[in-house]
Amino acid sequence: MKNRRPTFLFDADGLICQWTSRMPEFLTSKGLPTEPVLASLKANDYISIEDIFSTKCTRTATELLEEYNRSHHISQLDPICQSTGRVLRELAKIGDLIAVTCIGKEEISAVNRARNLEYIAKKNLFKAIHCLDFGESKEPIMNRLRDEHNVMMFVDDRPHHVQEAMRAGINAYQFTYKMNESSIDENLQHLCSWSEIEAEGKRLVALNA
Incomplete structure (x- = not known):
């Protein structure tokens, strides 16, 4: 039976937490440069794994990314902004929270x-946290969550994941907090702060009451 309680679906990295916030420590432990990541921390913009790990080899970068995603650093990531936790607590009062994140499928991650x-x-x-592999499509899990909740x-901050949710018939938004214009898909709906997420979530719940 479908759960009728309002449900909010969230990405994690780049929306709730700043995935690269502990990356400088990890890079230092590997003897790798930290400058590219330190520069990216000033904005909520995508940076390729090759640039993060200062290599042209995608395989090497992927192996390092998977190691980072298995590390204790993931449990210590900074919130994307100061109001994130407060808004999550407010939305949890009126609905269920579910995370869909490409952090990897290993148990430690x-x-x-x-x-x-x-x-x-x-x-x-969070009522559930669905962990997918890096680069995996979110569309299949979006179809399932749509039917169950x-x-x-x-x-989500990544346009292609927003599009995947839209293809599943879900009302989806790109999070654009501190994002350069080049990373924003103008064809999508946007929310640029956690205050806007809170307002839109409450509006939708009232609209569907």
């Missing part, structure tokens, strides 16, 4: 992701 989300929200608020919205 899932455990560290859950710990980090609890740390940011100050509570264990009363989904109000999905928010």
